[in-house]
Amino acid sequence: MWKDAYLTSRVMSADPIELVHILYEHAVHLVQEARRSLAVGDIASRSKAISRAIATLAELETSLDHERGGSISRNLAQLYEYMRFRLTSANVKQEEGPLLEVEGLLKTLDEAWKTIRPAGNGTPAPAPAEFLDGGSARPWAAQFIEQVELEPVGHTWSA
Numbered sequence: 001m002w003k004d005a006y007l008t009s010r011v012m013s014a015d016p017i018e019l020v021h022i023l024y025e026h027a028v029h030l031v032q033e034a035r036r037s038l039a040v041g042d043i044a045s046r047s048k049a050i051s052r053a054i055a056t057l058a059e060l061e062t063s064l065d066h067e068r069g070g071s072i073s074r075n076l077a078q079l080y081e082y083m084r085f086r087l088t089s090a091n092v093k094q095e096e097g098p099l100l101e102v103e104g105l106l107k108t109l110d111e112a113w114k115t116i117r118p119a120g121n122g123t124p125a126p127a128p129a130e131f132l133d134g135g136s137a138r139p140w141a142a143q144f145i146e147q148v149e150l151e152p153v154g155h156t157w158s159a
Contacts, residue, residue, distance in 0.1 A: 017116050020060065024110035027056040031087070031103045038096055050091045053102070054084050079105065 011022060030053035037046035061080040064073040083102045090098035 017113065020063070020113055021110060023056055023060050024106055024113065027053050027060075028103060028106045028110070030056065031099050031106065034087075034090070035096055035099050035103070038090075038094060038099065046094075047091055050087050054087050057084050057087075079109075 011019065014022065030049045034046050034049035034053065037043075037049060057080045061077050064077055066073045066077070069076075083105055086098040086102050089095070090102075
């Protein structure tokens with residue numbers, strides 16, 4: 001229960017950049033969970049983790065503002081679509097390669113996203129209007145948490 005309260009608090013106090021980071025972090029966790037499940041032959045857990053990762057990517061895609069984001073948001077949308085395709089392929093073919101690829105892409109995107117925040121001052125960066133549908137970020141994130149049971153995860157990679 002404390003995880004739910006912690007995450008709800010984290011999401012409700014997060015700026016749009018942190019919300020995207022939380023979703024990337026969660027997607028990485030789910031792909032890692034799918035890899036572990038694949039390794040031990042747990043089909044149900046693998047499928048559930050992949051389905052949740054696909055839902056997370058869909059949520060990231062719906063947060064894009066194509067009107068203001070131009071080619072960057074369109075490119076991100078295509079990348080999210082590609083990752084959903086690779087996750088589906090990994091599930092159907094029971095292969096780790098596509099999972100590793102998506103995990104790497106998600107980590108790279110998360111690292112890039114973190115550079116948007118001004119270094120060292122601790123104040124939230126302005127909402128990245130070029131990428132996100134700024135005004136609706138918190139409501140969709142809060143609703144999404146209820147649907148997919150997000151869990152806080154620690155980082156296993158370095159910057």
